[in-house]
Amino acid sequence: MKNLYRRNxxxxxxxxxxxxxxxxxxxxSDIDLPIELLDKNDDSEAFWENIKAQFKFAxxxxxxxxxxxGSCPIAxxxxxxxxxxxLDAFPSKYMWGGWxxxxxxxxxxxxxxxxxxxxxxxxxxxxxxxxxxxxxxxxLKEGDEIILIDHEHKSSVIPFTVWQEERGVKxxxxxxxxxxxxxxxxxxxxxxxxxxxxxxxxxxHAVNTNGMMLPVKEVSEMAxxxxxxxxxxxxxxxxxFDIDLKDLGxxxxxxxxxxxxxAPKGIAMFYAKKESxxxxxxxxxxxxxxxKSIRRLENYNTRNLPELLGFGSAVDxxxxxGKEKVSKRSYELKHYxxxxxxxxxxxxxxxxxxxxxxxxxxxxEVIGKNVRDVKNKLTDDYGVDTRPMSSYGLNGVRxxxxxxxxxxxxxxxxxxxxxxxx
Numbered sequence: 001m002k003n004l005y006r007r008n009x010x011x012x013x014x015x016x017x018x019x020x021x022x023x024x025x026x027x028x029s030d031i032d033l034p035i036e037l038l039d040k041n042d043d044s045e046a047f048w049e050n051i052k053a054q055f056k057f058a059x060x061x062x063x064x065x066x067x068x069x070g071s072c073p074i075a076x077x078x079x080x081x082x083x084x085x086x087l088d089a090f091p092s093k094y095m096w097g098g099w100x101x102x103x104x105x106x107x108x109x110x111x112x113x114x115x116x117x118x119x120x121x122x123x124x125x126x127x128x129x130x131x132x133x134x135x136x137x138x139x140l141k142e143g144d145e146i147i148l149i150d151h152e153h154k155s156s157v158i159p160f161t162v163w164q165e166e167r168g169v170k171x172x173x174x175x176x177x178x179x180x181x182x183x184x185x186x187x188x189x190x191x192x193x194x195x196x197x198x199x200x201x202x203x204x205h206a207v208n209t210n211g212m213m214l215p216v217k218e219v220s221e222m223a224x225x226x227x228x229x230x231x232x233x234x235x236x237x238x239x240x241f242d243i244d245l246k247d248l249g250x251x252x253x254x255x256x257x258x259x260x261x262x263a264p265k266g267i268a269m270f271y272a273k274k275e276s277x278x279x280x281x282x283x284x285x286x287x288x289x290x291x292k293s294i295r296r297l298e299n300y301n302t303r304n305l306p307e308l309l310g311f312g313s314a315v316d317x318x319x320x321x322g323k324e325k326v327s328k329r330s331y332e333l334k335h336y337x338x339x340x341x342x343x344x345x346x347x348x349x350x351x352x353x354x355x356x357x358x359x360x361x362x363x364x365e366v367i368g369k370n371v372r373d374v375k376n377k378l379t380d381d382y383g384v385d386t387r388p389m390s391s392y393g394l395n396g397v398r399x400x401x402x403x404x405x406x407x408x409x410x411x412x413x414x415x416x417x418x419x420x421x422x
């Protein structure tokens with residue numbers, strides 16, 4: 001039966017040109033958010049079943065891999081395609097100036113989502129670009145130090161390695177516990193790593209490997225008292241739960257919008273606190289390079305504007321639900337999953353339990369099973385996509401609970417994991 005399922009799943013998954021999922025069967029009524037979804041007081045599971053209907057995945061696929069790459073809701077796909085058609089109908093008009101007002105409206109929407117000024121938001125390409133922008137901007141001296149914990153994403157570490165370490169700047173890599181018990185446990189790791197030569201702390205908001213959340217606010221408060229700047233990789237956090245960047249207090253925050261913000265691929269936001277913007281230098285310079293505003297960081301001349309404007313549509317989608325409601329749902333799914341697996345002796349959760357230390361990404365080990373075998377069985381036999389994590393002794397599948405995941409999906413996942421566990 002499983003082999004038959006596998007054959008059918010793979011056949012359906014790769015039907016069409018180059019594996020493209022065809023949307024022709026989707027009715028217009030499925031694309032537009034029904035009015036009842038605007039009732040932010042509705043906490044029923046039916047509400048979230050309706051949210052799930054706004055996304056279109058390959059047949060029989062249950063997608064628990066949003067931490068790798070998110071999906072655009074149908075409404076965002078439709079809006080982006082319409083922007084693309086408009087651009088192609090009059091390219092020179094819309095590429096250079098025709099959409100200036102619309103671009104600024106997107107900037108304002110993003111700024112509002114994160115409770116900051118529109119003059120603190122640049123619209124870039126991805127988190128990696130943001131980390132490169134930060135790492136390359138500083139003229140640090142030989143012997144100066146930058147702190148990055150051992151769990152930092154490679155796209156955060158490599159830019160500092162190339163632009164700073166190769167000049168004699170020291171990268172300090174303290175080890176952080178996999179399962180810290182308190183926020184103070186993590187803050188202490190950073191505080192103990194600081195020396196008089198420390199200039200920058202670069203940290204992720206949510207760890208890529210096991211979904212552990214790091215205390216950006218507490219670290220920023222501690223670091224600023226010592227004159228140290230704080231840069232944050234927010235790729236795995238922004239959109240998952242409500243974030244007030246003013247309250248967090250960090251200097252820089254870079255986000256790929258194609259994960260938890262459900263925006264088109266290749267678009268991002270880069271936040272720089274007004275007081276810290278003078279440190280930054282553009283990665284690319286072109287006509288208009290004398291602009292003193294944060295827009296100088298996104299001066300690419302020609303770029304993919306339909307995706308940028310599609311980002312605005314993605315923010316509209318989140319706002320139609322409510323960012324506080326999205327945040328609440330993220331924690332609800334986390335708790336539902338953990339409660340279903342916590343008493344099974346064949347499972348071991350590799351993500352901290354406390355809500356201050358994790359949210360909608362959880363990493364689970366099936367005791368006695370290699371994580372790659374578990375991941376492959378989930379995909380081949382059950383149509384469940386997860387991310388295997390073998391580093392740091394995790395040996396667990398990283399499971400992402402985006403808002404298109406329902407409790408029925410989690411029930412299905414846990415049943416599959418129990419069968420695999422034997």
